[in-house]
Amino acid sequence: MTDDKDVLRDVWFGRIPTCFTLYQDEITEREAEPYYLLLPRVSYLTLVTDKVKKHFQKVMRQEDISEIWFEYEGTPLKWHYPIGLLFDLLASSSALPWNITVHFKTDLTNFGPLIGNLWSILQKKMDFVISLLEYIRQRLNALSFRNCFVLWLQMDSHIHWAISSKKFVLLQLLLKLSEYRSGRS
Known part of the structure; x- marks a missing residue:
């Protein structure tokens, strides 16, 4: 499956x-x-x-x-x-x-x-995104606390795989930065 x-x-x-x-x-x-x-x-x-x-x-x-x-x-x-x-x-x-x-x-x-008119295209896309976000915000405000919590857990489990690799890269950069700073002191 x-x-x-x-x-x-x-x-x-x-x-x-x-x-x-x-x-x-x-x-x-x-x-x-x-x-x-x-x-x-x-x-x-x-x-x-x-x-x-x-x-x-x-x-x-x-x-x-x-x-x-x-x-x-x-x-x-x-x-x-x-x-x-x-x-x-x-x-x-x-x-x-x-x-x-x-x-x-x-x-x-x-x-x-x-x-040709890229500025108007960008404006229309942003208007669409803003209206979509407003619609989502209204739907989320209508949810109960329990439903919000369940939604958050579902989102967290589905996007974790995309974020985990970026966390690893960030940790490596922080380690290198701390090594660089300790070497300068």
């Missing part, structure tokens, strides 16, 4: 092999090589756009580069969905690597906001 820790590790640290290819109608100075990345399932496409844009800028004229957007088999990918969710919704039954097409020219104003 699979341990719960293994499932959590797969979800939080899972990656999707992805191949980014330039759309064939984009004007290039020479043929563009595909760009391969392992994308974290819990990340967003906006966090990899700079890498992808930098790779394809090598073969494109600067005046042809504008807003970047991605598609999979004709479906534009929503930048505000986590990568794992997009993959599960659109491509989970297809072979790996996940083939994403990169566009620079076509206007997608009817699809929704594009990636």
